[in-house]
Amino acid sequence: xVRQYASPLRALEIFAPIQRTRTxxxxxxxxxxxxxxxxxxxxxxxxxxxxxxxxKSISSTSTAVPPHLTPKPPTKADPKIPQIHWxxxxxxxxxxxxxxPNHRTHPxxxxxCSPPSSSSSHxxxxxxxxxxxxxTAAFRFMxxxxxxxxxxxxxxxxxxxxxxxxxxxxxxxxQGLGPKDVEMAQFCDDVSRELGERGVDELSE
Ligand SMILES: C[C@H](O)[C@H](O)[C@H]1CNC2=NC(N)=NC(=O)C2=N1
Numbered sequence: 001x002v003r004q005y006a007s008p009l010r011a012l013e014i015f016a017p018i019q020r021t022r023t024x025x026x027x028x029x030x031x032x033x034x035x036x037x038x039x040x041x042x043x044x045x046x047x048x049x050x051x052x053x054x055x056k057s058i059s060s061t062s063t064a065v066p067p068h069l070t071p072k073p074p075t076k077a078d079p080k081i082p083q084i085h086w087x088x089x090x091x092x093x094x095x096x097x098x099x100x101p102n103h104r105t106h107p108x109x110x111x112x113c114s115p116p117s118s119s120s121s122h123x124x125x126x127x128x129x130x131x132x133x134x135x136t137a138a139f140r141f142m143x144x145x146x147x148x149x150x151x152x153x154x155x156x157x158x159x160x161x162x163x164x165x166x167x168x169x170x171x172x173x174x175q176g177l178g179p180k181d182v183e184m185a186q187f188c189d190d191v192s193r194e195l196g197e198r199g200v201d202e203l204s205e
Pocket of ligand 1: 169
């Protein structure tokens with residue numbers, strides 16, 4: 001079963017449980033991934049989790065386990081509460097700009113996550129539809145994003161119909177939502193703004 005949170009407020013409602021269940025993810029991370037390349041979570045602008053005091057850098061260069069990654073006994077997950085499956089079990093701070101954008105300018109990204117008890121293979125992801133004035137602008141958007149994908153070696157699942165482009169970001173290996181998904185979602189927002197994406201108010205006219 002996969003729940004989609006079309007409403008940003010609904011997505012935010014699930015954040016409190018997500019924050020509380022972080023220790024489970026962290027345990028897995030410390031046993032699997034400390035020697036992986038460093039990922040600096042605080043590079044993401046305006047970390048969403050800063051409200052919860054968890055915007056920290058994770059570096060694999062130190063052999064000591066940072067205090068915030070010290071394994072704790074796993075808490076029993078409530079099977080009814082959806083949790084984000086983070087790629088590599090590394091919890092990230094999601095920038096609020098992705099989930100709570102200005103509705104006059106553009107719609108938010110939809111965060112999709114599966115309940116822990118789910119056997120769904122549907123990966124956690126960020127999805128959003130961009131609407132431009134013309135097909136040419138939509139195609140230009142796809143070209144600019146594609147060029148950045150080549151550089152970052154990270155690629156979207158997307159569809160295009162005339163002036164609309166629907167983009168989904170997820171990480172395949174290790175499966176889940178990862179830092180590049182957040183980075184690329186922000187890149188799409190920036191490029192679409194420069195290309196004059198149609199705002200929500202305009203769309204309802
Ligand atoms: C080897 C190469 O970096 C990987 O296969 C990349 C390619 N592009 C990708 N794109 C996306 N969206 N997720 C991935 O996990 C991914 N993996």
